[in-house]
Amino acid sequence: MEFQKQLVKLNQAFATKEEAIRYCGRQLFEAGHVNESYIEAMIQRDKDLSVYMGNFIAIPHGTDAAKKDVRSSGITIVQVPAGVDFGTEDDPQVATILFGIAGLGDEHLEIIQKISIFCADVDNVVKLADAQSADEVIALLNSVV
Template sequence: MELQADMIKINQNFVNEDDAIKLAGQILVDAGCVTPEYVDAMIDRNNDVSTYMGNFIAIPHGTDAGKQYIKKTGISVVQIPTGINFSENSETNNKVTVVFGIAGKNNEHLDILSKIALLCSNINNVAKLADAQSSQEIITLLKEVEN
């Protein structure tokens, strides 16, 4: 699956995690990957179990019930250079600078998740994603993992 430049939003700023998830989901909707109901399933998933993964990364995706709203596999990337706290508890700082929205048809998302995990296990790569000045920079970083 190839990441498209129009599915990446850089230099975003949000008041709360739901707004970040909504944008990640809307990008998937606009690309024809999911129906709008999938965005609600992404928020439901994050409310049930945080999609914060550590290393300043969140990977929101839909609930099992939300799978019916997936038309095709897709990934969106939302860069938040100033970060946002992915925790309801104000004393816990789960700061996120990059949100990967995932929709996977027939478990295709598992490959995407493994590539993201590999890339983001190195905090220097996360810093590069957070500092990227263009969608193309992010695409290049993600392609380097595939090689």
């Protein structure tokens, strides 16, 4: 999958995980990858099973039922320097990098797998969090993904 420069968003801040997920969904919608109803499916997916993956990353994506709302595969990478908490008061799970994804067919599984492999090394997550440009983020991801 090719990363789109306009879908790399640096230095964002969100008060809640829902606000962060909606932002990711809006990026995918505005780029034409999904129908607007996919955004609500992204919220529902996190309610069903947290999209927080560990190592300071979250991968917001829609439910299986929302596959019909995916027009084309796409990914938005959102840098959140102050982090956004995907956990609970008792178990904070702070994400500093969000990968909002939509995949045609089973492509989302492949996308999640590649992101997970890259981000399994927390040093890679730190590099993404410290990146100063969309080009730098894309170069980092292309180096492995």
